[in-house]
Amino acid sequence: MNPDKRRRLEARGWKFMTVKEFLGLTDEEAAYVELRLKLADGLWARRTARGISQTALAKTIESSQSRVAKMEAGDPSVSLDLLVRSLLALGTSNRELARIITAR
Amino acid sequence: MNPDKRRRLEARGWKFMTVKEFLGLTDEEAAYVELRLKLADGLWARRTARGISQTALAKTIESSQSRVAKMEAGDPSVSLDLLVRSLLALGTSNRELARIITAR
DNA sequence: TGCCTATATGTCAGCCCTGACATAGACTCG
DNA sequence: CGAGTCTATGTCAGGGCTGACATATAGGCA
Numbered sequence: 001m002n003p004d005k006r007r008r009l010e011a012r013g014w015k016f017m018t019v020k021e022f023l024g025l026t027d028e029e030a031a032y033v034e035l036r037l038k039l040a041d042g043l044w045a046r047r048t049a050r051g052i053s054q055t056a057l058a059k060t061i062e063s064s065q066s067r068v069a070k071m072e073a074g075d076p077s078v079s080l081d082l083l084v085r086s087l088l089a090l091g092t093s094n095r096e097l098a099r100i101i102t103a104r
Numbered sequence: 105m106n107p108d109k110r111r112r113l114e115a116r117g118w119k120f121m122t123v124k125e126f127l128g129l130t131d132e133e134a135a136y137v138e139l140r141l142k143l144a145d146g147l148w149a150r151r152t153a154r155g156i157s158q159t160a161l162a163k164t165i166e167s168s169q170s171r172v173a174k175m176e177a178g179d180p181s182v183s184l185d186l187l188v189r190s191l192l193a194l195g196t197s198n199r200e201l202a203r204i205i206t207a208r
Numbered sequence: 209t210g211c212c213t214a215t216a217t218g219t220c221a222g223c224c225c226t227g228a229c230a231t232a233g234a235c236t237c238g
Numbered sequence: 239c240g241a242g243t244c245t246a247t248g249t250c251a252g253g254g255c256t257g258a259c260a261t262a263t264a265g266g267c268a
Contacts (some may be wrong), residue, residue, distance in 0.1 A: 009264090019258075022159055028189070028192040031192050031198070032188070035188065035198070035201075048189075053243080053245085054242060054244070054245065054246095055243090055244075055245090058227095062227085063226080063227060063228095064226090064227050064228055064229085065244085065245075065246095066227085066228080066229080066230095066245090066247075067225095067226075067227065067228090068245095069244095069245060069246055069247080070246085071167055071248085072245095073247090075247090077224085077225065077226090078170050078225080078226095079183065079184075079185050079224090079225060079226090079255095080183075080184050080185045080188055081183050081184045081225090082225085082226085084111055084136070084139065084184055085136055087130070088132040088135050088136055088139075089132050094135070094139070094205050094206050095206055097139075097201075097202075097205055098201075098202035098205050098206045099202075100249080101198050101201055101202050101205070102198050102199055102202045140252090157213080157214060157215085158214070158215065158216095159213090159215095162257095166257085167256080167257065167258095168256090168257050168258055168259085169214085169215075169216095170215090170216080170217075170257085170258080170260095171255095171256075171257065171258090172215095173214095173215060173216055173217080174216085174217085176215095177216075177217090179217090179255080181254085181255065181256090182255080182256095183255060183256090184214075185255090186255085186256085205231090
């Protein structure tokens with residue numbers, strides 16, 4: 001958000017919080033959610049870099065296009081398991097996986 | 105295995121294979137299994153380093169002692185999700201998580 | 209010896225995640 | 239315009255993972 005706009009809104013009594021604060025997450029929960037989002041972004045990056053469609057990826061991991069879309073969207077209904085297995089199916093090495101996790 | 109013993113056994117017609125070969129796993133599946141084992145080992149290492157029991161850890165993650173034992177044993181009935189969440193509950197940072205993953 | 213703690217292993221009802229399907233929007237190309 | 243592709247989103251029955259429980263083994267201590 002624009003700093004000026006934020007200042008003006010705060011002057012009028014608005015409060016700003018992080019997603020973590022808003023949802024009342026513990027540190028571990030926040031770290032978990034963050035991790036999922038990083039993997040989701042990493043999956044999208046890897047897939048598009050390879051130039052393959054969600055449907056094509058879905059076939060290689062024996063899933064469906066809709067589930068791939070949910071994965072990349074960070075949908076809560078998708079497990080870490082499936083995210084990681086999808087990344088591995090795209091040929092992601094342990095080192096690359098580690099880089100995705102530590103990305104900021 | 106002792107190289108001499110192996111040579112003697114091979115001379116008698118025994119064949120040796122990796123777990124991956126034996127189970128007929130694809131590269132991705134093998135990587136997935138390996139990853140789980142690394143996380144399992146990492147969990148055990150972190151827990152014992154903190155000097156807490158499986159029961160104590162189970163309480164903090166709202167699970168049970170038996171499930172923690174299965175986790176550390178690399179039991180197939182345990183999801184990556186639970187493994188990672190347990191590690192995070194032990195205060196494992198992203199960087200440490202990455203180190204566990206890339207450990208050999 | 210008996211008691212306590214820690215860990216391993218098996219089982220199971222119930223819930224969460226699964227793939228599949230339907231549908232809609234955005235975009236490209238005839 | 240219409241047809242095709244790609245992606246997003248909602249729904250659902252069924253299967254996999256869950257916590258809980260029971261039980262066994264091992265080690266420490268009195």
